[in-house]
Amino acid sequence: MDLFDLKGKTALVTGGNGGIGLGMARGLTAAGARVAIAGRDGSKNAAAVKELGGNALSVTADLKDEKACRAMVEEAAKHLGRLDILVNNAGTNVRKRPEEYSLEEWKLVLDTNLTSAFVASQAAYPHLKRASGGKIVNIGSMMSLFGAAFVAPYGASKGGIVQLTRALACAWARDNIQVNAVLPGWIDTALTQRARKDIPGLHENVLRRTPAGRWGEPGDLSGIAVFLCSKASDFVTGTAIPVDGGYSSQG
Ligand SMILES: NC(=O)c1ccc[n+]([C@@H]2O[C@H](COP(=O)([O-])OP(=O)(O)OC[C@H]3O[C@@H](n4cnc5c(N)ncnc54)[C@H](OP(=O)(O)O)[C@@H]3O)[C@@H](O)[C@H]2O)c1
Numbered sequence: 148m149d150l151f152d153l154k155g156k157t158a159l160v161t162g163g164n165g166g167i168g169l170g171m172a173r174g175l176t177a178a179g180a181r182v183a184i185a186g187r188d189g190s191k192n193a194a195a196v197k198e199l200g201g202n203a204l205s206v207t208a209d210l211k212d213e214k215a216c217r218a219m220v221e222e223a224a225k226h227l228g229r230l231d232i233l234v235n236n237a238g239t240n241v242r243k244r245p246e247e248y249s250l251e252e253w254k255l256v257l258d259t260n261l262t263s264a265f266v267a268s269q270a271a272y273p274h275l276k277r278a279s280g281g282k283i284v285n286i287g288s289m290m291s292l293f294g295a296a297f298v299a300p301y302g303a304s305k306g307g308i309v310q311l312t313r314a315l316a317c318a319w320a321r322d323n324i325q326v327n328a329v330l331p332g333w334i335d336t337a338l339t340q341r342a343r344k345d346i347p348g349l350h351e352n353v354l355r356r357t358p359a360g361r362w363g364e365p366g367d368l369s370g371i372a373v374f375l376c377s378k379a380s381d382f383v384t385g386t387a388i389p390v391d392g393g394y395s396s397q398g
Contacts (some may be wrong), residue, residue, distance in 0.1 A: 154179035162237030166336030170365025260304035280323030316385030332391025359392030
């Protein structure tokens with residue numbers, strides 16, 4: 148038996164059209180899963196589907212919207228024929244000092260990063276149960292663990308992701324559904340390329356502060372996705388696993 152084999156399994160990866168989500172979608176596809184990716188940008192979705200090849204498909208949806216989020220899960224389950232795996236990866240950030248945020252900005256970040264993960268998980272639950280079990284992977288951050296001056300809503304959303312993960316893991320363990328979080332360190336994606344422009348010295352600080360001495364690549368997240376979505380992790384639930392080149396281990 149291959150513990151990491153995902154042949155016959157289907158997965159929905161939100162924000163799977165680029166960055167970390169696409170890195171995870173690549174891993175799941177290589178392990179044999181049929182993958183649906185979701186994002187707002189139709190052309191990014193199409194390019195990702197082309198890259199993933201085979202039977203991949205995309206759903207265009209803005210996950211800030213509850214109805215769109217639920218409809219995304221139904222559409223993916225319908226086209227995939229079943230749903231075994233949900234990766235809640237879509238995310239965004241607005242960087243400023245806490246006293247400068249509008250409530251709209253706060254809600255934008257919380258709705259995108261945290262509420263969408265809750266709503267999508269709720270919508271996926273009956274499908275996972277129907278499949279006799281399943282896997283949910285939520286994407287946290289180093290900001291699930293640490294504070295920083297410019298991330299009030301982002302840090303709140305990523306701290307919330309860890310507690311949401313634990314709550315779902317406890318509630319759905321008897322349904323054979325494992326729910327875990329992944330906490331990426333600094334990964335080179337569109338999100339952090341923007342941050343590098345906004346924050347002077349960020350690039351050098353990441354290199355200095357990360358024991359591995361480099362930025363992560365989206366491909367660094369492929370293996371953890373396969374592990375947490377395969378039989379290999381059937382007794383692993385409620386965890387929050389850093390994939391950070393040692394960043395969170397260094398004092
Ligand atoms: N890069 C890092 O260093 C790092 C570190 C820790 C955690 N993370 C987390 O990893 C996740 C992925 O980030 P990334 O770095 O890969 O950034 P990214 O390349 O900007 O990817 C973000 C993804 O989310 C999708 N998305 C954003 N808002 C959405 C919405 N309202 N509805 C649907 N899809 C939406 C985007 O697709 P569309 O634009 O097409 O909608 C895109 O696919 C996020 O949760 C982020 O917080 C990243």
